[in-house]
Amino acid sequence: MYHTALLFQPIHALDFPKVSSYLAALSKEKKSRHFPDTLCPDLHIYPLYDKYGIIIMLRRTRLKDSNRANSNGRGVEVDSQGIYYHAIEIRLNPKVLIQENEYVKVARASDYNDIRGQFKKVLKPIQKLFEGNPSHEIYRFNELSEYQVKRFDYCINIRTELHEVYMGLIKRADVPARFIVMSELDEKTGRRKSYDQSFYLQTKKHSVGINFYNKQYQMYKDFEDYERLEDACNIIRLEIQCLAGKTNSMKQKHEWKYRDFINFANDDISRKMIYDYYEKTVGFEDYYTLEEAKRRVLSFKVHRNKTKAKIVEVLELVNQKRSIHKARLEYSDELSDKKAVTEFNSVIKIIKKSGTNPVTIPVNWGYSHIPNLVEEMDKEFTQLLRVV
Template identity: 35%
Template structure:
């Protein structure tokens, strides 16, 4: 399942010029926002109320055109219902999405075909399967009455090697801090001569709070929803395409449940992990009752004590000299069903099941 996709379709200058003229005129007629960004990028919010942003891009290097394309950033569930900011798209929605996308671009298609200068140009931009992918946001919604406590624990999860914690500047504390209601980490890819690009982000957040902060319509179910989301950039998407023998174009293939499930499970395991949450005393008791060697049990107890003292796996990991050994202990704890992050006694709850429970998906 996913909630946002960033697609692109390359074309030549004739198509670029024709589409710019059409989109500009329609935007003016309908009084819709559009503007130019640096590096030859033009954004059109003509279909914003349907969850679609259209971008025309044209970049040059020493007077030579290197990239000319139309890009579509789309939330497919908002395409089906403009006020749906909660539900996620899957394969069952494909026919509706395809039909609604074609309908959404109807005015653009008519305007394009009405231009005499376009008589030799074919309008195909309302066909989803002509597009290639620049980014796909795979996601899952998980319903729980303990949203606040889960988020408190999740923010103490692991940060894998190569990832950085996303922070924002707090004008009150005068320092950069992670978002209050989310666990948000990212990984960049560095390419020689091109600098860094965002390759992948992991974001787990309180969906209800996120909607309120963005001024979105109130949704009762969102208030008991945690969203776990993996945003895959171009390089990650391209690796998925190669590993799954997919086509470079084709919208429907990324609605496949097996692909989204594999991506989500991989990064949930690397960050939050599959162990259940216990108080530290209960976790120690469970460890001592296993059939592991006494030395192993003592090592695992030392690990959860360190995580508890430092208030997080990633914070604890920063303090140890042998990170490989620490990672092995974290993995062993998850393997026996215990999350290294323990529930504070002040919460007055001694157990919470692993968040990634398929029965709680909505």
């Protein structure tokens, strides 16, 4: 199950101006504007096929001198100004490509042939323009298999009427090692704050992103005039964003020859990726109030008095800090005390072994027990993989 993909195909430096002019001509024909990316000046954006879930981008990036030894590949140009890499990139929403205006449902591995066929059809005008003129390389711009994957997002829609309650609990979940909580600038205070209606983590080297968010809130924010906003009602979307570093490591792990789209569009890989990162953050355990969590953990097995005291201390700290991660920071003096980090993690494991989530339900929420969302995830996977 997947959503967004970022694809790329290198372009010979001498062919780059031609591709640019053809895209400009097609944009003019379709009365579609094109423009440089405000955040990345190396990119020029052509949204002429955006209604099909396709955003085309042309990249011309100056490479660092350290890459000079590898500067003989396709798409690379060396001149007096430096070394430049040229490519066409496509940000693809595969579900919108095969089902117009569908921004809520997710794509499956079984959709691949439809995605490939529609991709070929939509981008045919670009291919026809290029085939009618001489070029230094042979390109198949409308063949999905000719592109390599730079980013691939696995995702699942988790349906629950208690989506606001669950988002409140999820935002208190753990932050795995090497991940940081992503934030945005608060225009009122000028300070950084966590995203509204979202728990968004990313590795420090920007290779993996984990994003839990309220789908209806996101749809209303990004597509206010969307005709079917109710489709996103009661949905928490979980996305595992595999960025360039992760897609490279997946290629090596699975021994793929290339980073082809079809390799990533795999339901087994999707399911494992989603469950693995869900366990590392939220965990599979049910939620209880603080007092009930203490009772359950302490009665699960015989612990030494010292261990019992640590269990109570950690549960109370997580409850007080409203976050496993913030509690760990407090317990270990901002992670500087490695022995304390190990001790805290060991206690968290003991708590989880009892089937109790270290995140506890605030008493004023009015719930004594809230089941883990993993059962709803199981139902969604079963529905998506069901053979009709």
